[in-house]
Amino acid sequence: MTKSDSSIYLLRTPLYNLSIQQKAKLTEFSGWEMPLQFSGLKLEHQAVRTDVGMFDISHMGKFILQGPQLLSLLQPLVSSDLERLQRGQAQYTVLLNPQGGIIDDIIIYNQGEIGTGNEKVIIITNAITTQKDKTWFLEHLSNKAIVFEDLSRKKVLIAIQGPKSVLKLQSLVKEDLTQLNFFGHLEGTVLGKSAFISRTGYTGEDGFEIMVDPEVGQEIWSLLSQTGVTPCGLGARDILRLEAAMSLYGQDIGDNTTPLEAGLAWLVHFDTKGEFMGRRILEQQKAQKVNRSLVGLQMEGRHIARHGYSVFSDGNKVGEVTSGTFSPTLEKAIALAYVPRILSNIGNTLEVEVRGKLYPAKVVKKPFYRSPNRP
Incomplete structure (x- = not known):
């Protein structure tokens, strides 16, 4: 220290x-x-x-949880169906609050057999949310026979x-x-x-x-x-x-963004699991369509859209860049931004304010880059 x-x-x-x-x-x-x-x-x-x-x-959070019916007890806290996980498999998912907001995006690694007397998982969290996640887990598992071990500093x-x-x-x-x-x-x-x-x-x-x-x-x-x-x-x-269009917690996602807004609907398993935190709000969003969406932007030219830069349409501010950089792979400036759903169609042209001037940016498909080497 x-x-x-x-x-x-x-x-x-x-x-x-x-x-x-x-x-x-x-x-x-x-x-x-x-x-x-x-x-x-x-x-x-x-x-x-x-x-x-x-x-x-x-620096990332590292937890081991162990105990009877563990995955069933974790089910209400996340949007994904954990009970389909076999031993040796992992699930990227989101930890939700009652409003359907994202407390954290995490990976849960199943190290035991479902239904046994002593299930075990490893959970990796973001560094910035380690203590918040730990408190949330302990609060919701405090009355259960679950052993919680924090390995974050060990x-x-x-x-x-x-x-x-x-x-x-x-x-x-x-x-x-x-x-x-x-x-x-x-x-x-x-x-x-x-x-x-x-x-x-x-x-x-x-x-x-x-x-x-x-x-x-x-x-x-x-x-x-x-x-x-x-x-x-x-x-x-x-x-x-x-x-790779992977979200960064605290910029692209957070407590006030839902997985449906953030383009993470594939993590919400409505059909294969029961009640979970924020489900009713997410069901309403699914039925009524989200008001805003996290889109991929590709700048026309080499002006870089940075975190916090404003996004415009027809002269009106409609959103804000959450992450932005110059991509060495694409040799293009790329960004993520929340904009109204009606402006989120691929091919739509918006503008980003860079140092007081507006520059065109096109809505493009995510991810910006897909590796041919990934299994």
């Missing part, structure tokens, strides 16, 4: 010293002092799209992403990674030590996320660096996830 000024303390992950040795440029993110970039955004982005890169994501989490991630990682892992399906996971062995390994990520590429004890994580990071895996920071990660 370091004191950045007289009133703010920033947390550091167990990989912090290695990042310093590799001359990382640091930034504050969700209360943590994290690498923004190492060799440069362009080089790090290119490594993940064409080769392999790795990210320290140890474990290292490393993402290895890119088309050559299997090739680079396999030498450290006992299990055959080619047999692990996308969104599959297992308790494996890395460098002879126990590790949680999942085939998930936040870049739009094939890749893995590994959760281990701190000293094992430090060794993994050092060895992968020596074998040519490119260390990457949050800057490249943000560009990669935006190209």
